[in-house]
Amino acid sequence: MPTAVEIEQLVRAADLRVTRPRVAVLTAVHEHPHADTETIIGEVRTQVGDVSHQAVYDVLKVLTGAGLVRRIQPSGSLSRYEARVGDNHHHVVCRSCGSIADVDCAHGSAPCLVASDNHGYAIDEAEVIYWGTCPACTP
Amino acid sequence: MPTAVEIEQLVRAADLRVTRPRVAVLTAVHEHPHADTETIIGEVRTQVGDVSHQAVYDVLKVLTGAGLVRRIQPSGSLSRYEARVGDNHHHVVCRSCGSIADVDCAHGSAPCLVASDNHGYAIDEAEVIYWGTCPACTP
DNA sequence: GGACAAACTTGAATGAGTCAAGGAAAGACA
DNA sequence: TGTCTTTCCTTGACTCATTCAAGTTTGTCC
Numbered sequence: 001m002p003t004a005v006e007i008e009q010l011v012r013a014a015d016l017r018v019t020r021p022r023v024a025v026l027t028a029v030h031e032h033p034h035a036d037t038e039t040i041i042g043e044v045r046t047q048v049g050d051v052s053h054q055a056v057y058d059v060l061k062v063l064t065g066a067g068l069v070r071r072i073q074p075s076g077s078l079s080r081y082e083a084r085v086g087d088n089h090h091h092v093v094c095r096s097c098g099s100i101a102d103v104d105c106a107h108g109s110a111p112c113l114v115a116s117d118n119h120g121y122a123i124d125e126a127e128v129i130y131w132g133t134c135p136a137c138t139p
Numbered sequence: 140m141p142t143a144v145e146i147e148q149l150v151r152a153a154d155l156r157v158t159r160p161r162v163a164v165l166t167a168v169h170e171h172p173h174a175d176t177e178t179i180i181g182e183v184r185t186q187v188g189d190v191s192h193q194a195v196y197d198v199l200k201v202l203t204g205a206g207l208v209r210r211i212q213p214s215g216s217l218s219r220y221e222a223r224v225g226d227n228h229h230h231v232v233c234r235s236c237g238s239i240a241d242v243d244c245a246h247g248s249a250p251c252l253v254a255s256d257n258h259g260y261a262i263d264e265a266e267v268i269y270w271g272t273c274p275a276c277t278p
Numbered sequence: 279g280g281a282c283a284a285a286c287t288t289g290a291a292t293g294a295g296t297c298a299a300g301g302a303a304a305g306a307c308a
Numbered sequence: 309t310g311t312c313t314t315t316c317c318t319t320g321a322c323t324c325a326t327t328c329a330a331g332t333t334t335g336t337c338c
Contacts, residue, residue: 058317075211122277158286
């Protein structure tokens with residue numbers, strides 16, 4: 001878990017101005033992987049007081065664009081964010097409660113991009129979502 | 140492409156009542172793979188006249204539950220539906236225009252379900268979305 | 279054909295996410 | 309440190325895909 005100073009450096013390294021909402025949002029995403037927007041807003045407000053939801057949406061969009069956070073959105077679920085970026089990992093989602101866990105790529109980094117027939121598409125990312133039932137929801 | 144009679148048999152075989160909206164929706168999904176809800180509503184109305192959007196939403200939900208259609212929802216996209224079910228295929232999505240194409244599983248059916256560490260989840264499906272740029276959007 | 283349960287229509291509501299305009303703060307430079 | 313410029317945040321209203329609820333119609337079985 002990065003320290004407050006490290007979070008600040010991450011933001012600065014991405015050529016973004018360092019503001020309290022940005023630091024708070026990035027910290028919240030680090031501390032609550034796979035949290036939805038509402039959870040992040042609540043966490044940010046706990047840390048720095050009143051922050052408009054608009055600001056959080058905007059910050060999340062900026063951080064996503066800068067590659068500091070990653071947005072994931074399984075079908076039927078709200079947008080969720082995680083700070084683990086740059087590696088090649090996927091997710092397993094519980095059909096029952098919606099909980100999400102990280103899964104390292106089963107095939108290493110390269111084969112994941114191999115499609116049998118790409119139809120002329122230039123593929124740059126393979127996103128894998130495993131659907132199943134989490135231990136807590138298994139009878 | 141199934142005939143009208145075959146569509147009707149599909150619905151009946153799923154223990155569902157055969158109604159005009161259901162036949163029309165299932166036909167539309169067969170004829171327009173990866174269409175969004177609005178497109179399907181338009182197509183259904185072309186075929187059978189006025190049908191409430193509510194009915195289409197309901198029918199799509201029922202057909203999805205019965206396994207006759209599959210709902211796909213790439214991040215940042217509206218819900219889309221396809222009638223190709225039961226096989227193990229994935230999708231490639233254009234980041235630019237949102238177009239979708241089918242991709243057969245590169246690893247056959249079984250390996251797709253293998254995660255390196257399933258965290259105790261009972262995995263029953265692996266959904267893969269390849270992100271890239273379609274030929275029409277490539278400069 | 280009649281009865282019952284399942285489907286459909288109508289109309290309104292929900293709520294995540296977005297748009298727009300003005301005020302506030304961060305960073306740069308002297 | 310003080311000022312300036314640019315970027316960011318706040319406020320408030322709005323969009324629109326999807327869902328909810330109540331009442332009516334239709335399909336299926338006997």
